[in-house]
Amino acid sequence: MNASKKNPRLRILLAALGGEGGGVLMNWIVESARNAGYAVQATSVPGVAQRTGSTSYYIEIANALRDVDVVFGLVPIPGRVDVVLSSELVETARVIAAGYVSPEQTTVISSTARTYATAEKMALGDGRYTQENVSRAAEKMARKCFLLDLGKIAIDNGTFVSATMFGALAGSGVLPWGVDKSRIILESGGKNNASLAGFDAAVDAITALHNAPEQKGEEVESSSATHSTEGVSIPTDLPQELQKVLQLGQDRCIDFQDETYGEEYLDRAKSLYEPADLNDPRTSHAVIEACRRLVLWMAYEDVARVADLKTRPERFDRIRREIKSRPGQIISVTEYMKPRAEELADILPVAIGERIMRRVTKGGRFPFLGRGIYVRSNGVIGYWMLRGVAALARVRRRSYRFKHEQLAIEEWLNLMRQALDHSPAFAQALAELPRVLKGYSDTLQRGKSAYERIMTQIVRPVAKSGEWEKSATLLQSAVAAALADDTHTRLDAVLSAEGETSPDKKLNTPAMATEVSC
């Protein structure tokens, strides 16, 4: 039994989210312990955490015939837990942070699967917790560590994570009884083959980890889809990463508009990288980021683009895969669209677009617009209607939004070139600025207003005064602040602090930095 001599008992802490079947798993473990002839006690604090909140279960198993002969604990003691079994990686982090994992005695068996917390999901940018840190902490701090995607094994076998957690626990060798004695609990569940299949798969998976201890962690992300075809006008002496972005960018712009637009993209990119000193890692990073932002900006999402993307055959294939549709099932796909006058103006020729926008600003009304409509994109009418809208791409070059976007892009490019020339740090921050331009309708408007405010209050004045290096931190803070909340409270704070202090002092105020980083 994997337990300290002082306390000859096995102490297991289960960490899970409410609704994952942690209680069921706890009872399976209790039942198998009893069947194997051990005394056992288990408890939990479900409360309202059953509604997807983080929760835990605690089990003590002792080498005694009767439960009453042992004084069992109800609450785990930090540093005195033998096994931590967790369904989710950040829940493992929570257990580690609370001090339950000790190099002396704790075996960590954790799923690498992530269920993002609301706080992580609702960020305007990327609010996700750094997973690599959790894996590193688990591997460093545990006596033994098994990290594997128990969630995926469960899905692959059509069962719940409780079954694969049970399998991983049984297969890890920490229980003082054989795998079969655990497995039998699920067998008695009769026809419930999915649980059993998940259990077996998890036993196999953890046994494989056991036999190959050097491969502890799993690759969390693998995104290395490199393009094999070399672009005609992309110089091969550029950094690999930049070449990749340029190639993707050119393809994207061709897909968005036409060959010419793709070349325009490369020309614009060239105006950034050619004069720049790419040996300076900061400059190189700024150029790559700028080229990435440039293509996302150039291939903006107007109604024609959205309609086009929504009617591609590969999109319907993707939906089929996502909903796991089976042969013989009929799928109907409905889109939720709410085109307003603004979106119509965007794609129409400049003169008409401007007239519509004038009317919008005056508060004028438009028939049929601004109402939510349901479009069946794989139905006859819906499909051809969307194809019709997609065809507007042909007039895009003369459209209202195209004109305005190109002007804004040119201004940003121009400032970007100057920044690259003067301050790599400022250039890095400026390359990130278009990131605040996101979403559609109100969300996009909010982004645009943040962009414009940062341009007016920081970037343009800096271009005049030439204080590039000094203003880099401020710009960086402002971009971060614009992405911190959707009411711009944080941005207001950063920009007003900037307005109050004199240009010389403003950049070194530590208060500003903490304001943004918190």
Add this chain to the structure above:
Amino acid sequence: MEVSFSKEIEKLRLGDGETFHGEGILAVTKALLQSGVSYIGGYQGAPVSHLIDVMVQATPEMSELGVHVEPCTNEASAAAMLGASIMYPVRGAVTWKSIVGTNVAADALSNLASPGVMGGALIIVGEDYGEGSSVIQERTHAFAMKSTMWLVDPRPNLPSIVNCVEKSFELSETSNTPVMLELRIRACHVQGSFEAKDNIAADVSTTRRLAEPAPHNYDQLAHPPVTFNQERLKSSERMQTARDFIQAEKLNELFEGTQSDVGLIVQGGLYSSLMLALAELGLVGTDGKCELPILALNVVYPLVPDELVEFASDKKAVLVIEEGQPEYIENEISTLLRRAEVSTKLAGKDCLPMAGEYTSEVLIAGVGKFLREHLPKIGNSLKDDEFADEVDSLRKQASELLSEPVPPRPPNFCTGCPERPFFTALKLAEREVGSFHYSADIGCHSFATFAPFNFGNSILGYGMSLASNASVASFQEKRPVAVMGDGGFWHNGLLSGVTSRLMNGGDGILVIMKNGYTSATGTQEVISSPNTQIKLASAEKSATQDETTIEKALKGVGVKWQRTVHTYKVSQMRDTLLEAFRTKFDGLKVIVAEGECQLERQRRIKPIRSKALARGERVIRTRFGIDEDTCTGDHSCIRLSGCPTLTVKSSSDPLKTDPVAHVTNGCVGCGLCGEVAHAATLCPSFWRADIISNPTWWDRLKASLRGYVTGLKTA
């Protein structure tokens, strides 16, 4: 309630010599039957919901035993049930979550405790204190003392808990006093075993009825002039009898130890945590015996002076281990020792923290401190500092390696919860009218106080939201909003909120979440729960739509402005809210936000669907999704929803660095995503897929025609 407790019910039938394996609160239920109760009542709430749930489903078994089971509408009504034991020789038990439930029951409890009882009366309270608790942190102990009811706090293992339940009835009858038995959260949920006994059918019960009512006896009324004598009886005869019984039956347990210079006095419920702490300190031998003498108080009120004086008098110092504040037990022991002129040093809250749960970690530090001061020969060689250092360094190392604080993960609305869309609508309304005073309440809707909604200026108790903003309404320019569930409405809200506001002609907006159940406690039924007929008729639709008890009650008491809106109609809900904010109508405006609890709905329709699928019938499943190539990664949809299945994932587009929104396969197709996209004019990335299994020939014909005309695969 669609959950089945058939396995649990089976355990209640166990007899002499059989071993019961199961949860703590179920063991209590079994102990009640072994004690021959005539009636059981209560109000649901973690951690004691199971007791009521199991009892309600076990109606056939209970009628065999003649036990009357009553899930009450609130704790006051449960407490009042115990009135049966005042004048009849019947045993009864009620249960609720404490401290909140005891607060609600307080009036009835005072009136029960004063005349005292003839039949055993037991109140099982789930002491919702410490980790996992969902209520304010207060002690039930105060209620026991002020009403003079005995408080039992058993050692947290099933044999001890079961024994204490059985003894509590005897104690109650001997001393004519109601007894409270408190179980902490982990003790309620503990999985353990005990040797069962046969159930006992009571002499007076639903099957053995009394022909005559009890005679009129003024002494047993909680009414002057007899209340004055009752008060005297409490502290004299009843308390003395109780103390004698406790001592004679050895309800408190003395564990001898070799180090007799000091001693520990502990609440029974903390015994196991204490033992683990002592083991960690190296004070427990291989035989499981502790070196320090321990007096475990399974009855924490009343204390037995003789026992305590005897335990303390030959020692240099004793430590009272008493969780929560204030330190009632320690103070009383202090008085007892002083009166008996015992000079033993008394330690307690000077070694242990005043507030918070006494986990083993806390106890290691506290006992360590006590021993270093009062038994230095052992205290100075303890390893408690080493342990504390070890834990500190583990936490420090963890925080360095993790480098950022772990994100909080509070409970959330379930996938497909009908309350979520209401809060989306409220957020959208807020964008137009500006922020307003929001009075929150107890129930699932309290989750709206968390991200992403962050609503709530105050929470004043169950069903109290409307009452709590009566004064706010008088000085706020904008109308305040109160939200309560149908559970809260029937528990308290109708009377203390609605009728009070109506009587005073006050303005304000009340929203009642009509989901059909008290969902947060495990979907127990309320008076307005849809009945079987309605459920059958509504099939896959919301079953609360045609249940109008709430609307009728509101009309009956005189609510003039009343709207019922299905919560998934987000735009309509937003417009109704705006109307309530802006209307000239001066008075109470009530919006009934209707939508059946998704947990219950899913439990109801899943079997219907799988049966239909098995029969080869046409079944449509709906699921939502997001086009990742049009999603820009702004996540405003998430900030307006917070659905567990609406999450993020890394974009497969290498040019996009921010994660895109994504709907997982847990989606139940509730439709909120699409409604939000429309109501908030969000983005065109959402799609809805209707998946037709076992399509008819007409479906297939249409699909192939569509495929022909669009060039897309349709099947």
